[in-house]
Amino acid sequence: MGQGGERRGTQARDAELGAAVARAQDGDEAAFAVVYRIVQPGLLGYLRGLVDQDAEDVASETWLEIARDLRRFKGDGAGFRGWSATIARHRALDHVRRRRSRPVIAPVDLHCLELPGPDSAHDQALEALSTEHALELIRGLPRDQAEAVLLRVVVGLSGPAAARVLGKRPGAVRTAAHRGLKRLARQLGTPDASAVTGNGAHTLRQSK
Numbered sequence: 001m002g003q004g005g006e007r008r009g010t011q012a013r014d015a016e017l018g019a020a021v022a023r024a025q026d027g028d029e030a031a032f033a034v035v036y037r038i039v040q041p042g043l044l045g046y047l048r049g050l051v052d053q054d055a056e057d058v059a060s061e062t063w064l065e066i067a068r069d070l071r072r073f074k075g076d077g078a079g080f081r082g083w084s085a086t087i088a089r090h091r092a093l094d095h096v097r098r099r100r101s102r103p104v105i106a107p108v109d110l111h112c113l114e115l116p117g118p119d120s121a122h123d124q125a126l127e128a129l130s131t132e133h134a135l136e137l138i139r140g141l142p143r144d145q146a147e148a149v150l151l152r153v154v155v156g157l158s159g160p161a162a163a164r165v166l167g168k169r170p171g172a173v174r175t176a177a178h179r180g181l182k183r184l185a186r187q188l189g190t191p192d193a194s195a196v197t198g199n200g201a202h203t204l205r206q207s208k
Contacts, residue, residue, distance in 0.1 A: 010156055013038060013077070014076065014077030014078045014081070015077060016034070016038065016077070017034075017035065017038045017039065017077030017080055017081070018075075018076040018077030018078075018080065019077075020032075020034040020035045020038070021035055021070075021073065021077065021080050024070060025070055025071050025073070032067070032070075035080075036063070039080070039081065039084055040059070040063075042081070042154050042155040042156055043059060043062065043084060043085065043088050043155065044056070044059050045135065045150070045154040045155070046085060046088060046089075046150045046151065046154050046155050047059055047062075047088055047092055048135055049135055049138050049139055049146055049147075049150040049154070050089070050092040050096070050147070050150075051092050051095050051096065052139070054095060054099070057095075058088065058091050058092050058095050059088070061091045061095075062084070062087050062088045062091050065087050065091070066084055066087060069087075078157075078158065078161065079161075081155060081156065081157055081161070082157055082161040082162075082164055082165055085151060085155050085157060085165045086164070086165045089147075089165060089166075134184075137184050137187060137188075138150060138180070138184070141180045141183060141184070142180075144166075144172075144176045145176045145177070145179055145180030145183065146180065147166060147176075148162060148166070148173050148174075148176035148177035148180055149176075149177050149180040149181060149184075151165055151166070151173075152173075152177045153177075153181075159173055159174050159177075162177075
């Protein structure tokens with residue numbers, strides 16, 4: 001899919017997300033389930049890049065806070081992605097501080113990211129492998145580059161939204177993301193980073 005089609009797809013998902021958030025704020029439990037279905041894959045992918053195999057625990061803490069403070073949120077679907085990513089980042093940093101003395105080195109298990117959809121089992125397996133490889137490579141980047149790539153590619157935030165999550169200037173985040181993607185491309189020996197951030201990252205942030 002080209003950049004134009006990708007952008008339109010993101011806008012459509014954010015429109016659906018914004019409508020679901022509004023209904024969930026009025027107490028619609030089914031709408032909250034829609035919000036979770038849309039946001040969780042990218043959020044979990046982001047957390048896996050930050051806290052590795054503890055991502056599910058941190059995601060649970062994140063959703064508890066989201067549910068608690070949902071009525072306070074004001075904004076559209078894109079804004080909700082940024083708001084939820086900010087909460088996830090704070091919970092991840094708290095988790096890292098608690099576990100600082102215990103280094104974590106473990107393989108990524110992406111089974112919980114496999115969402116039902118029309119794709120064949122073969123295609124789903126290829127996408128899962130691509131996603132796992134991508135996250136392993138991203139975790140090897142410098143922290144600022146890794147977070148910028150995760151927020152821009154996996155969560156699907158705009159440059160300004162990612163900058164707000166990280167508390168940095170948009171230009172600094174764009175530079176970090178660009179450098180991170182170039183480093184990933186060099187590691188793969190490709191002219192760009194699409195082989196890393198294509199199908200796998202798209203799977204992480206797209207609901208099916």
